[in-house]
Amino acid sequence: MANLPWFKFYGADFLLDPDVDAMPREAEALLIRMWCVCHREGSCPADVESLARKTLCNSAYVSQYQLHCEPFFELRDGRLYSRRMQEERQRSEQARVNANARFKSKTDSKAESDSKAESERGSTVGLATCLAVCSANGSANSTPTNLHPLNYGAKICDELGIPQVRANLEAFAGAIEALIKKGKSPAAAFEFLLARAKDDQESGELATPVFWCRDGRYNATSLRRPPDVTARPSAAVGACQRCAGERMIHQMAHIPGPRLVPCPDCVPEAASRSGEPDRNQLPQTPEGLST
DSSP, X not given: OOSSSOOOOOHHHHHHOHHHHTSOHHHHHHHHHHHHHHHHHSSEESSHHHHHHHHTOOHHHHHHHHXXXXXXXXXXXXXXXXXXXXXXXXXXXXXXXXXXXXXXXXXXXXXXXXXXXXXXXHHSOOHXXXXXXXXXXXXOOSOOOSOOHHHHHHHHHHHHTOOOOHHHHHHHHHHHHHHHHTTOOHHHHHHHHHHHHHHHHHXXXXXXXXXXXXXXXXXXXXXXXXXXXXXXXXXXTTOOTTTTTXXXXXXXXXXXXXXXXXXXXXXXXXXHHHTOOOTTSOOOOOTTOOO
């Protein structure tokens, strides 16, 4: 007995079949009823009385038109089997098996990809994990080793006493990665960056860690020159009021360009470019006047 309450019926094949067209129209109705019985039970009886009872038709009608319908069936063990319906049933069963195989393959592939993604997420150190690790080890004085750059960035923030916000963490992490690319080990890069950051924090140059890291100040040669008291004994006394003798100043954040520029009071070329007067230069005496 069929599992489905319906069976496939191709209207074009039925109407264009020359064998169907050669049948009396009354025989076509019996043929369709016999197909319905085959769908329900798998086959239909070959004797007239049983076939009339199954198709709900009278025996005279069945006996008159049964011979026109028998070419569409195969007689086996006293029952009639529809060849077309058996072929369609086998085709549908094979399609069902193929669909199940495809679905199982997609399910296995999705499960494998999900497992791989979960493994990758588990091996990646996120920002929250970095903060948790650094907060747990923040009081340790030893140099951390084999940590993610964000962990080193959080450790530097903790050592300098600045907020562990995302911008500061990513700035220091980027500097750590840049130093690693230049050949330093992670621990050596951390120690180098921490030492430079502490020096510039004391001098006031680490006001904004993001700009400090982006401009590469951590990797630049120190621009602070100690006064040469042997050659110029009054140099320390007459230091520039704007840059304190460092010859470099930080521009305001709203001014485009680099944050670190030459001091216009100490570098005459910078003063002429910026249009500001060199306040360290002595005023010129007009011609014709005596001092």
